[in-house]
Amino acid sequence: MLLTAYGTASARMLKGSLLPPKQLLAGKFLVTLLLTAVLQASATGYGQNVSLSLNDAPLEKALIAIKQQSGYHLAYLKEWMQTTKKVTLRLKDVPFTEALEACFKDQPLTFTIVENTIVVKPRPAPEQLAIQLMKIHGIVTNEKEEPLQGVSVTLKGSTARGTMTDSTGAFLVDASPGDILILSSVGYVPREIKVGNISHFSITLVRADKSLEDVVIVGYGTQQKVNLTGAVATVGADKLEDRPIVSLSDGLVGLIPNLNVNLGSGQPGRASSFNIRNYTTIGSGSSSVPLVLVDGVERDPDLIDPNTVASVTVLKDAASAAIYGGRAAFGVILITTKNPRKGTRPEITYTGSYTTDRPAVLPKYLSSVDYLTLFNAAQQTGLATGGTTSTDPFTAKDSTMIWAYYKDPAHNPDAYPDPGNPSEYRYVSNTDWIKVMYPGWAPMQEHYVSLSSGEGRTTYVGGLGYFRQEGLEKVANQVYQRYTPSLKINSEITSWLTANLSMSMTHANNNQPTGTWIGQGGPTNGAWIPGDLRPVMPVYNPDGHFSGQGSYSNPVAIIKESGRDIRNINDFWTTGRVIVKPMNHFNITSDFTWNGYFQTQTSNIIPFNEYGVNGTFLDIFPWTNPSAVTVYTAQNTYTAFNAYATYENTFAGKHYVKAMVGYNQEYQHYNNYTVSAKDLEVPNLPAIGLNNDPKPTVTNTETQYGLVGTFYRLNYIYDKRYLLEVNGRYDGTSRFPQYERYVFSPSVSAGWAIAEERFMHNIKSTLNQLKLRASYGQLPNQLAGTTPSSSAQYPYIATMGSGQVQYLMTGNLANAVYAPGLISPTLTWEKVQTTNFGVDFGLFNNRLSGSFDYYITYTKDMLVASHQLPAALGTSAPPTNSADLRTNGWELSTTWSDHLLDNKLSYSVSVGLADAQSVITRYGNNPTGYLSDYIPGQKLGNIWGYVTQGFYPSNAAAAVVNNSALGGYTWVAGDIQYKDLSKDGAITPGQNTLSNPGDLALIGNTTPRYKLSINLNVAYAGFDFRAYVFSVLKDNYDPVSNYVFGAFRDNEWNLPYAGTMNYWTPTHTNAYFPTPGFGRSGNWQTQTHFLQNSAFTRLKQLTLGYTLPRAIIKTWKLEKVRVYLSGSNLLTLTNIYHGFDPELVDLHQGSYMTYPLNRSYSFGVQVSL
């Protein structure tokens, strides 16, 4: 196919340009082209003996006969044939090379065999032969010392003495000392080698910048990167392989500018989410998540094995995403899994790594005596001011005992019976709960074996992956495991019909304690450490029972003793695809996918008893009582059908046309059950059938949605300079009423490849590529809600909810059906309009390349409560499509890659920088302008707060200011003094509105700005090194709502961490925190003093790998062996307050209560044979 294409093109070019045959440049160009073509042609083995019987026939005829019989391709120029003599031959069943020798005898031409092609070439002139020649031997490899086959080796200034490297990368050529060898191969930077006196060479070729040749996956097809007109970014497997990653999302953090990955936390099995370009929406039922497609079907990227991923493409602007219509309003992520590589021999690859994880950021715990000091200081404040005092203060004996134990734990008790209540202990220990819960290292390992073959017409790749991660919270003993078998078979049944089948399955198992989510006492939601854990509580009572009584909850006990929560996910995917090529330039692809997603989650709650002195039973920990088991089952199925036809051709050499039209249909069915029974017959046997529950609860949600779409794309390129693309899609969804069901999404994009213009020819060698792009598109958003609920799947149908009333009828809770809510009669699609301007550039032989994009996105008609209605309505006002916002942003990505030291060292540096901000432009639901709600004209993420002036130096100074609006207690020396911006003698939030903000000011913004990523790759002599740094250069975090930030924010139980000891006293006025006190809410207002600069720079990844030399591994009968060491989250530079992880607060999660991210150290190995 390709041979034909290139051959035709070359011949036509020659005919048209009347170049004299001796034009060496043209000749060289031609040969290169031909050889390129040959290399890309597919070869199959055929018989090599031929029989010829010719009388005075043209040479051409003889060669064609040999070509036909041998099965070899033939490459030559018609012009050369004019000078040849006719041949007469009588040969029977001789090797075809012998036949060729006979043909070329005494001809001005000669031939070589390259691979499976007979390459005809002019016979060298006799005078050149006179020069003394020597045999030059050489081996050509790439940077990784892998042999390169089919590299063209020619002599500069000669078209004659050329050759190609064989499968071991070796070549042999005749040359004289003054000659210069030119080595070239597609995808590699050509090299010139001066021969001199050396006869043996070892030559390394390095990969050329791939941007020119790269083919990028786009919606329903592929596109050459040079021809792209939209904002599309892509990463290949090379950026994901060669290092251990937890999930695909984890691997993608920071790889693509403006692809934001929210990892959620470091807990094993935690779901992550994506966002593109800070696209955002405030619409109800809507979320700005991009559409994630794996091999063309919507799928959870966290459930696929990262080892199977071949490439990830992000379609950022509306023009690129328009082909996916109503689901793609906030961009598309296309994940392609690896296909068998055509022409490769059977290969087994093993990849594995072992990692140990540690929390990336740990706050320090307060010692018992520090805590005692702080607590007593707070109590003193309460007593002195008539403010809140402790309900359970430390007694004098407590203090003595706490100090005694602190100084000499070996000889002093950590608890003693309460004189006032002899059945309970008073605790006087000194426990570092952080060390208790996160004592050390958690292991993680992954293994992946794949078997693939690209031989013959049926090719396949199969794999089996295993991943296991244990949680950092040691006491929880959480284990997450994932098994990922997959198989892909591709068969070229005939020249016009290809069929393939791809199947994969994910089995994930997450085993964690129920105590991580049962609420009070236990860390909630897998979180990290509760905020009411006092250091004076020991882990165990002196009598050996777990500690914890009444107000003291012991998370270790609850986690260890209260049962397990075991989740199993089975996710099956099967896709069958047929590709038909009924004629040249035209093909039709049709595929059908079935997915079954099955989940079972069994959570057992075992009552935990609290014991007092000498094992006196005190109470059952309320949140674990009674025993219970809850089984959640999901049985979801999904089918998708796609069919699309593509026509691609170039007319008159200058008019490239590609047209695609297709159809897509999807159907999702959710069926979920929850069964819950209390009072188990055997509390620690989570068998749902064995219970004494008079009325176990059963709930069920069954919903479905359907989607159909018809789409097209037209590409036109004139002379590689002017590019135009038009996309469109007509969508229908089950989520809207019939009259609003269908919507059209148009888009257009254009490009101008300036560097291809004639007037740029002079600098083309420097400025290799320069392309301007512009695009505009409008996408509707069908409301993303993927949670199975009636309101998400049928937003236009008001259903009557149902539930149980807390009232007994005939001995049981009464069931009830509720009135429906109100639905706007004008409910319709949200719309996202994006205008994008971009420039792509390549300089200095494409060593410097990159692109810059600027975009403006309007999210329109977001579904919000349009305007408030009087409460007399009795329900919330139906949301209408009545809010707009605008996002402006830009992203830059550049790469410099080059080679040093005779190509032995290659390196590249990629820098990505991105920024975006959103502004509300229409919002009718806040006429008063409340600062806590959206306000037109205001940026999203604005933080309003007080301006901190310092601490009140004296009680008298505090008494002068009226602070009653912030805290109705007596303000004293050491309380925070806010600036009286309104100059009315009182600190108030005014009406908390834009027009009357009182003393509030705009003090920050929570939108992370200027996200910078730097990737460094270096390879030398088998070693490879990779460093990846991710940075947010501007961001704010307001920690005051985090009740463990300061001391006793809400009450005496809020436990502060170590930094809190830096508090105000009359002798330490230069403190960070105010004077301690219980529930002194006035000090914990959002304010400038506590506002954190959460900008950070983090060394996300550092990998050092070594590929063993072939010479060694050949003796082990292996193809490739690479070992590596890798570390992630190794170093963080930030000014944020101690204990917060800036990468997590950036996602607006209170860090103390979030499971920490991992700092990990890994060893890995990759073996192929």
Next chain:
Amino acid sequence: MKKRYIFLFILGTVAIGSCKKNSFLNLNPLSNISPENFFAGEADLQLYCNQYYANLPVQTFAQTDDQSDDKANITINTFLGGNYTIPTSAGGTGWNFSNIRTYNFFLANYRKSQLGDSIENIYVGETLFFRALNYFQLVQQYGDVPYIDQYIVDTSVTALYSPRIPHKQVMDSVLSDINFAVAHLPAPAQAASGRLNMYQALALKARICLWEGTYREYWKVGDQTIYLQAAADAAEQIMRSGLYAIYTTGNPQTDYYNLFVQYNLQNNPEAIMAMLQSANVLMNNDDRDLGQWGDGYSKAFVRSYLCTDGLPTALSPLYKGDDSLGQEIINRDPRFKQSIATRGFNFLGTDTITLPRIGTSVTSTGYEPIKGRTGNIADWNASQSVLEHFIFRYAETLLIEAEARAELGTCTQGTLDSTINKLRDRVGMPHMVIASLVKDPNSYFPALPVLIDEIRRERRVELCAEGFRYNDLQRWHAGPLINNPEVILGIKLLPAVRAEYPQSQVSSIVVNSNNYVEAYPSIRNLTWNDKMYLYPIPIEELTLNPKLTQNPGW
């Protein structure tokens, strides 16, 4: 040839697929109920009405009457403490009409069932019972309120933007709703288990009518007689039924306490309606709340207890003073000891009271409420208690009868004997005898006739912590009682008594010059403001509906 077929097939699929596919896209909810198909039979009517029962006023005891002169709980009452600010939006406030919408939705749709009046009216009766209750509560809180009696779908209708309807007019509608419920709800024997019956409607009617009748009387807005008479009539109808009686086992020292720690009220003669509980099905946390929320009765309340001779402390020779709690209970109405923790009361089997638990998070004033509090560990376990509570208690009906008749001027000794004296018999207190009533020199209502004064005292003592007191002050126009400094005082803590405690426990207790515990040391007394009779309307509501006006003083 084959090639062409496949080609045509796929092209055809594309073409067919491109057509609009409504059949594929018309998907309806699979596990939710659509309004079109509902109200098909009596079961549907019941299913819908069941939700109302969550709105019943259950008499729990923790933090009830906090907003009154009866209690001074550990945290000062925001409203009476003068710290209540006008809410900006209606969310989370009492200005909530969602249940009204629920009732109106039923009234707009129930006819679809086509079951006929006799069946339908039972459920219309339930609906109107709850709508009457809801508007009664709205009027108590806000005075004049918009009266919505239609189901609003079109959000531009004028009903949504109606002005506040005068209190009297709203209450007339409430009366007509509750009258319908009384007329159509079945007798207890005919009512399905747990569902409303006519006597429960009568109990609500009596409560509503007494409140409205006395309100009209003391606020001098006229037309009170019809309501006072209706209250008395409703109460008498219940009394005449013979179905209800005052619970007693003949033990005056324990019966009153025991009445509120019952595990089964279903067959209790005093329960006109009870909130039933069932192990593992419906349980509550009330016992634990009571032990954790730091409630405490006020000195002002405790003074109301008569001495065992039926005389107030100011007149009775039996009164021993209040130098300690132990002394204060001597010779007092047995309900004192059965409502307030005193020496010997045993919590959780191991935790016996020796000294009042001041200085702890258990009680603020030292008068620790034990009404509804057991010593049983099973009740203390979080949300595991099956203690049952009253919704309508017969004792209240008797007190309504006495008060309504006293206001009407028709209260005879016979009336008292069939009402208040039944309550006194249970606790072994001497009867109230009209002829020998003496005005208490320390009366909180010095201007009132002694009979009404003493009926009010009886009501305060009998119904303490049941949530009536603030609404009583409201209808009696008696807000200034809040100014009494004793409203925020607790027990007397003489230095000698203080010395009996561990120093750390009482070190932060502040007492006044007479050694009474100050619940809130920073203030001397609460200050009544007439605006406190009603709650303010949320600011946003006034903007959203310009016809609404704010309550006086806010």
